[in-house]
Amino acid sequence: MDTKILCLGALTMGAATGYEIRKICEEGPFAHFHASSFGSIYPALNKLLEEGLVVCTQHAQDGRPDKKVYALTEAGRAVFLEALSQPLAPDRRRSEYTFALFFGHMLEPGRVQELLDSYLKSFHTRAECIKGVDPSTFPPGQRFVFGFGQAMYHAAITYITSHRHLLEKEP
Amino acid sequence: MDTKILCLGALTMGAATGYEIRKICEEGPFAHFHASSFGSIYPALNKLLEEGLVVCTQHAQDGRPDKKVYALTEAGRAVFLEALSQPLAPDRRRSEYTFALFFGHMLEPGRVQELLDSYLKSFHTRAECIKGVDPSTFPPGQRFVFGFGQAMYHAAITYITSHRHLLEKEP
DNA sequence: ACCGGCATGTAACGGGTTACATGATTTT
DNA sequence: AAAATCATGTAACCCGTTACATGCCGGT
Numbered sequence: 001m002d003t004k005i006l007c008l009g010a011l012t013m014g015a016a017t018g019y020e021i022r023k024i025c026e027e028g029p030f031a032h033f034h035a036s037s038f039g040s041i042y043p044a045l046n047k048l049l050e051e052g053l054v055v056c057t058q059h060a061q062d063g064r065p066d067k068k069v070y071a072l073t074e075a076g077r078a079v080f081l082e083a084l085s086q087p088l089a090p091d092r093r094r095s096e097y098t099f100a101l102f103f104g105h106m107l108e109p110g111r112v113q114e115l116l117d118s119y120l121k122s123f124h125t126r127a128e129c130i131k132g133v134d135p136s137t138f139p140p141g142q143r144f145v146f147g148f149g150q151a152m153y154h155a156a157i158t159y160i161t162s163h164r165h166l167l168e169k170e171p
Numbered sequence: 172m173d174t175k176i177l178c179l180g181a182l183t184m185g186a187a188t189g190y191e192i193r194k195i196c197e198e199g200p201f202a203h204f205h206a207s208s209f210g211s212i213y214p215a216l217n218k219l220l221e222e223g224l225v226v227c228t229q230h231a232q233d234g235r236p237d238k239k240v241y242a243l244t245e246a247g248r249a250v251f252l253e254a255l256s257q258p259l260a261p262d263r264r265r266s267e268y269t270f271a272l273f274f275g276h277m278l279e280p281g282r283v284q285e286l287l288d289s290y291l292k293s294f295h296t297r298a299e300c301i302k303g304v305d306p307s308t309f310p311p312g313q314r315f316v317f318g319f320g321q322a323m324y325h326a327a328i329t330y331i332t333s334h335r336h337l338l339e340k341e342p
Numbered sequence: 343a344c345c346g347g348c349a350t351g352t353a354a355c356g357g358g359t360t361a362c363a364t365g366a367t368t369t370t
Numbered sequence: 371a372a373a374a375t376c377a378t379g380t381a382a383c384c385c386g387t388t389a390c391a392t393g394c395c396g397g398t
Contacts, residue, residue, distance in 0.1 A: 001267045002385075009274060019349055033269040040386050042351055064394060065350040084278060088267040088286070090293055096259040098204040098319065103180060104312030107255060115259070122261055141275030144337045148269065148330055155326030159319055166315045173357075190377055211358050213379055235366065236378045 001089065003036050003044040004053075008072065008080040011054060015071040018042050029133075029142070032126065032149045045070055053079055097122075104167045116164050120157060127153040174207050174215040175224075179243065179251040182225060186242040189213050200304075200313070203297065203320045216241055224250055268293075275338045287335050291328060298324040 010021045010030070018041050025036040045068075048054045053076035059067040072080075097119045104112050130150050135143045181192045181201070189212050196207040216239075219225045224247035230238040243251075268290045275283050301321050306314045 001270065006270075009270065012274065012277065017349075018351090029273070030270075033264055033266040033273075035263065035265075037387065038351080039353095039388070046351090061349080061394095064348065065392085067349070081277065084271045084274060085282060088271060091264065091266040091268060092206065093204055093262065093264045094206075095204040095262040097262060098316055099177075099180065099201075100255045100259060101319075102200070102204075102312050102316045103183065103255060104315065105310040106183065106252065106312075111256060139276040140337045141273050141277075144275065144334060145269055145273045147334055147337075148272075148327075151326055151330040152323060155322055156319075159322040163315060163318055166311045166318075188377075189379090190375095208359065209379080210360070210381095217379090232366095232377080235376065236364085238377070 001034075001083065003040040004048055005080065005083045006030065006034055006036055007041060007044050007048060007070075008053065008076055008083075011070060011072040012077065012080065015069050017067055017069055018045050021045075021070075027129070029145070032130075033145075048076065052076075101167065109168065112167050116160060116167065120160050123153045123156045123160075127157070174211040175219055176251060176254045177201065177205055177207055178212060178215050178219060178241075179224065179247055179254075182241060182243040183248065183251065186240050188238055188240055189216050192216075192241075198300075200316070203301075204316075219247065223247075272338065280339065283338050287331060287338065291331050294324045294327045294331075298328070 006025065007021055010016060010024050016024075018038075022036070022038055022041050024030050025034065025041065030036070045054065045056075049056055049070075053073060054070045055073055057069050057071070059069060061067055097115060100107070100115055101112070101119075104115075107115075127150055130146050130153070133146065135146060138146070177196065178192055181187060181195050187195075189209075193207070193209055193212050195201050196205065196212065201207070216225065216227075220227055220241075224244055225241045226244055228240050228242070230240060232238055268286060271278070271286055272283070272290075275286075278286075298321055301317050301324070304317060306317060309317070
């Protein structure tokens with residue numbers, strides 16, 4: 001499940017530019033489960049174009065590079081659906097925060113608090129980010145996933161708040 | 172926070188072979204937040220050895236490669252603690268399941284059920300895996316992290332179980 | 343005046359996974 | 371008899387991030 005499939009997925013929601021797809025991946029919904037950046041998105045779109053899985057209409061703009069709006073072709077949609085019917089890789093998570101907290105007893109108390117505070121803040125930020133969307137306009141899959149993300153962030157906040165004392169010994 | 176730091180962290184819990192470190196990373200505690208495999212662990216250990224951050228005592232075995240037991244040096248411990256005091260990267264998650272479910276309305280109902288079932292199963296398996304450890308023997312950081320993992324897996328199971336109907340329309 | 347947003351793309355670099363290579367012993 | 375476990379390591383490959391390159395427009 002690489003960046004190409006990611007782009008095809010983004011395009012099922014409507015035509016978009018590479019710039020817009022990057023926003024979906026870095027700030028929008030995909031940020032929560034499949035982040036991706038410029039360096040991989042632009043090349044992926046060009047490859048998809050070569051393969052005929054997307055088409056591109058160019059819109060001239062003054063003073064800026066042409067805006068290239070990509071849209072899914074029938075072949076592209078087929079490839080996307082095919083990819084979703086393949087066996088899926090298990091979830092992968094990489095958390096430097098969890099890693100550091102695992103060794104909390106070796107750190108200075110101030111550092112532990114710092115970590116807990118900024119970790120909590122990151123979950124709050126992400127939860128906020130989801131709250132901003134109006135769920136009624138989305139298909140059920142997307143509603144399910146947004147709710148899932150929110151549930152996870154909530155659970156993290158609740159756990160950290162109620163168990164941080166395990167790591168913080170007061171003086 | 173690369174594989175080298177990961178290995179140093181593993182070695183703070185006691186001397187170990189590359190093989191044992193891999194187990195910690197693929198089946199043990201680190202699997203939940205920082206998986207890593209042979210191909211990165213062995214080279215990392217060799218680099219650490221060159222840099223004097225670990226030492227290695229070789230134990231001859233018959234019929235097998237020598238067992239190389241690595242242990243942390245003072246310098247290694249210092250580098251590890253230094254790494255934990257650096258700014259940490261935000262959590263990164265990659266979930267093909269979530270991605271696929273996001274497009275649930277485009278999939279066959281059977282496939283959606285399949286996905287939900289195996290996703291649930293994966294969380295159950297992971298939660299089980301944590302339950303197997305006796306928390307009383309661990310330092311607070313590790314207890315905190317185990318509890319955190321369990322809380323997250325629980326939250327996932329609860330959410331999916333109670334919201335899967337959003338994606339499953341009965342006939 | 344300066345910063346952030348729009349808009350595209352390339353190149354270098356780093357990092358990790360996968361597969362390959364070897365082989366005995368224990369469990370099923 | 372086959373498969374899993376112990377035990378190490380290398381090499382090729384894939385992929386993605388980061389930095390670089392360019393440049394205008396609108397807001398502060």
